[in-house]
Amino acid sequence: QVQLVESGGGLVQDGGSLRLSCAASGRTVSTYAVAWFRQAPGKEREFVAIMSRSGGRYYADSVKGRFTISRDNAKNTVYLQMNSLKPEDTAVYYCAAKPAWDIYYSPLDYEYWGQGTQVTVSS
Numbered sequence: 001q002v003q004l005v006e007s008g009g010g011l012v013q014d015g016g017s018l019r020l021s022c023a024a025s026g027r028t029v030s031t032y033a034v035a036w037f038r039q040a041p042g043k044e045r046e047f048v049a050i051m052s053r054s055g056g057r058y059y060a061d062s063v064k065g066r067f068t069i070s071r072d073n074a075k076n077t078v079y080l081q082m083n084s085l086k087p088e089d090t091a092v093y094y095c096a097a098k099p100a101w102d103i104y105y106s107p108l109d110y111e112y113w114g115q116g117t118q119v120t121v122s123s
Contacts, residue, residue: 002027002112004095009117012085016121020080022095022114029071033098034078036069037107038091038119047105048093051078058103063089085121092116 008020022034035050049059049069057069068081078095096110104110 002029002032002097004097004112004114006093006095006114006117009093009119011120011122014085014087014121014123016085017081017083018085018119020082020093020095020117020119022078022080024076024078024097027099028073029076029078029097030073031099032112033100033102033104034071035096035098035104035110036078036080036093037096038089038093039116040091043091045094045107047107049080050103050105052103053101056103082119085119087121087123090119090121092118 003025005023033052036048037045038048039045047060051069051071066084070079094116095114097112098110
């Protein structure tokens with residue numbers, strides 16, 4: 001099975017940028033669909049972006065045009081580049097993996113999770 005470790009979170013001002021990393025071990029990350037989810041206090045975990053096994057990229061409407069998901073097979077890592085950050089992007093960000101070719105948007109569909117990394121955007 002795959003193990004996932006997120007990093008790169010932090011405190012940034014409105015309009016700033018961060019790059020999150022999801023480092024995989026135990027299995028090759030390109031054999032999984034890897035998604036980013038986020039959860040703000042008092043809210044449900046929500047889909048942010050996904051990189052499919054075939055390399056397709058899909059985004060939530062709220063982040064489209066601002067966030068970019070990418071994968072480095074040599075480093076076995078998936079990234080989330082977040083630009084033009086807004087206070088409403090504040091949340092704990094999680095990466096999740098599923099050994100499937102299809103796209104899944106619900107957190108209930110994912111078997112493997114990282115521990116999460118906090119992103120705080122100040123106004």
